[in-house]
Amino acid sequence: MSLHNKNVCLQTESWNVSKAREFYNIKEWSEGYFDVNLSGNIIATPDKDVCIDLKEVSKGIELQGISLPVLIRFPQILQARVEEINRAFNTSADKYDCQLTHILCYPVKVNQQKTVIEHILTSHCESVGLEVGSKTELLVALGMLDGREPTLVCNGYKDRAYIRLALYAQIMGYKVFIVIESPSELRVIKQECERLSIQPNLGIRLKLNSVAEGNWQNSGGSNAKFGLDANDILYCLKELKQWNCRKWLKLMHFHMGSQISKLKEFSAGLQEAMHVYSEVCSLGFKLSYIDVGGGLAIDYASKQDTSYFSRSYTIQEYTDVIVSKINQTCESYGLEMPIVLSENGRAVTAHHAMLITNVVKVREHESQGIETYESNYDNNELDQLGVELVKLINDRKNCVKHKDEFEMLLHSKLQKGKVGLLQRAWAEGVLKKCELYLEKNHNSQSLKNSSDNEIYYCNFSVFQSMPDVWGLNQIFPIMPISRLTEAPSVEAKLHDLTCDSDGKITQYAYNDSLHECLTLHEISTSEDYLLGFFLLGAYQEVLGDIHNLFGDTHSINVTQNKKGEIQFTEVEIGDCAEELLKSIHLEGDQVLQRCKERMQAIDATNVTSEEILEEINNALYGYTYLDSVDRPSHRIKR
Numbered sequence: 001m002s003l004h005n006k007n008v009c010l011q012t013e014s015w016n017v018s019k020a021r022e023f024y025n026i027k028e029w030s031e032g033y034f035d036v037n038l039s040g041n042i043i044a045t046p047d048k049d050v051c052i053d054l055k056e057v058s059k060g061i062e063l064q065g066i067s068l069p070v071l072i073r074f075p076q077i078l079q080a081r082v083e084e085i086n087r088a089f090n091t092s093a094d095k096y097d098c099q100l101t102h103i104l105c106y107p108v109k110v111n112q113q114k115t116v117i118e119h120i121l122t123s124h125c126e127s128v129g130l131e132v133g134s135k136t137e138l139l140v141a142l143g144m145l146d147g148r149e150p151t152l153v154c155n156g157y158k159d160r161a162y163i164r165l166a167l168y169a170q171i172m173g174y175k176v177f178i179v180i181e182s183p184s185e186l187r188v189i190k191q192e193c194e195r196l197s198i199q200p201n202l203g204i205r206l207k208l209n210s211v212a213e214g215n216w217q218n219s220g221g222s223n224a225k226f227g228l229d230a231n232d233i234l235y236c237l238k239e240l241k242q243w244n245c246r247k248w249l250k251l252m253h254f255h256m257g258s259q260i261s262k263l264k265e266f267s268a269g270l271q272e273a274m275h276v277y278s279e280v281c282s283l284g285f286k287l288s289y290i291d292v293g294g295g296l297a298i299d300y301a302s303k304q305d306t307s308y309f310s311r312s313y314t315i316q317e318y319t320d321v322i323v324s325k326i327n328q329t330c331e332s333y334g335l336e337m338p339i340v341l342s343e344n345g346r347a348v349t350a351h352h353a354m355l356i357t358n359v360v361k362v363r364e365h366e367s368q369g370i371e372t373y374e375s376n377y378d379n380n381e382l383d384q385l386g387v388e389l390v391k392l393i394n395d396r397k398n399c400v401k402h403k404d405e406f407e408m409l410l411h412s413k414l415q416k417g418k419v420g421l422l423q424r425a426w427a428e429g430v431l432k433k434c435e436l437y438l439e440k441n442h443n444s445q446s447l448k449n450s451s452d453n454e455i456y457y458c459n460f461s462v463f464q465s466m467p468d469v470w471g472l473n474q475i476f477p478i479m480p481i482s483r484l485t486e487a488p489s490v491e492a493k494l495h496d497l498t499c500d501s502d503g504k505i506t507q508y509a510y511n512d513s514l515h516e517c518l519t520l521h522e523i524s525t526s527e528d529y530l531l532g533f534f535l536l537g538a539y540q541e542v543l544g545d546i547h548n549l550f551g552d553t554h555s556i557n558v559t560q561n562k563k564g565e566i567q568f569t570e571v572e573i574g575d576c577a578e579e580l581l582k583s584i585h586l587e588g589d590q591v592l593q594r595c596k597e598r599m600q601a602i603d604a605t606n607v608t609s610e611e612i613l614e615e616i617n618n619a620l621y622g623y624t625y626l627d628s629v630d631r632p633s634h635r636i637k638r
């Protein structure tokens, strides 16, 4: 992917809300779930009757005493997504004139939060089931699935306890499919079924030869971690036949990987799976379910192409491929149309969650308060070059050349320990002046490296809230949630709070291409500058880690009722420091005890001890992210 680092010269006069919409590619990434209103604020639009102003949301959250960063969930978007996918399947069935039953089995691993699963299961879809990949996820499903014979697909490697739990679920009235990932599971299933005198519904997971390229591609292909190869399949079929248990096998499953950007590759995999499906049927097994896994992608990079973080097809085209290919195979082999399961996770959850946070510091602004030191003009080489550079500051070409030369000389003298602090402060001031001049007057191609852009330090942790940025260089849409009536003018790089050089964002998708910087507004001192980080609903919460012991952010569900009122529900207070200490097996009480002992040892006065202990308690039970400097420390828990 090529990255642009050109200053987008935005004409303030021609800037308006439509331009903002275009500039930040909202139409492409939002799929209709976000827009900008006439006041220049982002709005969430889960359906045509709902319009939630994010600026209002941020004010409402503040009134509730919840500080930033906050993960905002829009449960109405979750439900709209499930319905959209299901509707697309039904439209495809009409188009290809076939009888179709489609069940979306939401893969719990993608976002295991109770509130997320709850809203998916209560969408206005006739039937939604769950897919689980471990014993613990199975327990989640048992705690959440309800209704008449809800579908429950059990994937992943299984031990005896997992198999037993799955069979008990069947006894309790769930429609359970135990998908065989390894032939050894089959014998355990048989033993347990005999013990319980029940007949299971089995599935086999295929190891396809076809591959869907991408960051998650090794979920497919012949070297795939999961699934049965031809030998394994034949072994399982032979065993079932010998046991006279052919009718146990009902389902065939494949999963080619997540975020499949090329529909052609998915289509080839499905075709391959359908050949195996028909062959297994011809061997006397009555399959009646096909589970096409996940993979439906999201256009994070707003490119609508086949690059890894984009999607080059519509949801309708995706369901058309599934329905037409399955229908075609069934017609060719005289088979009944199977019930189609899809395990769409990313496509269901990505849009529903976004993070709002504030910019806490800007590198350039802070330096304005620093005194500019004078050179003592002692006629050394560095001083002479610097004085020359100041004279050339309005001459772009020569300024760039001299600046590079000056920088190199400064660097070599610093290495040799030949520059004192005073001279260094003066030299850095000269460089800053040049940079500011060049940034203001010329496009940044004239600037040599990334340090020439402003850095906006944001109140969040990349590792906690957007781990795939760190792990996979993933792109997410990021933009200001308000002030969109004003033309943005600053080329900024976003850094997080962690003390890690990877705690930053290096690629931004907007204005129809990828950039090294994000064009944002100048920060005003009177109001927090709020940024929205979008499409975080899939995988990010699950994978987020506690680097630097920044923990879970606060999260809140935001909906709009029929009267148009915004409602805040299911407030989950983020982690306090004490919880994070616990996760590394250090009790908060141990911190307090150690501090008490030290205070006794230094014979601190009572007042001092109380004050210190109060502050430590506030820190232990306070939010791990940055608070306003005007607010005294305070507890969010206990």
Ligand code: PLP
Pocket: 107, 110, 131, 155, 219, 255, 257, 258, 259, 260, 293, 294, 295, 296, 343, 344, 345, 346, 347, 538
């Ligand atoms: N099904 C299985 C078996 C998976 O491993 C995954 C995740 O990779 C999914 C479904 C969800 O895929 P996606 O989020 O692309 O829909």
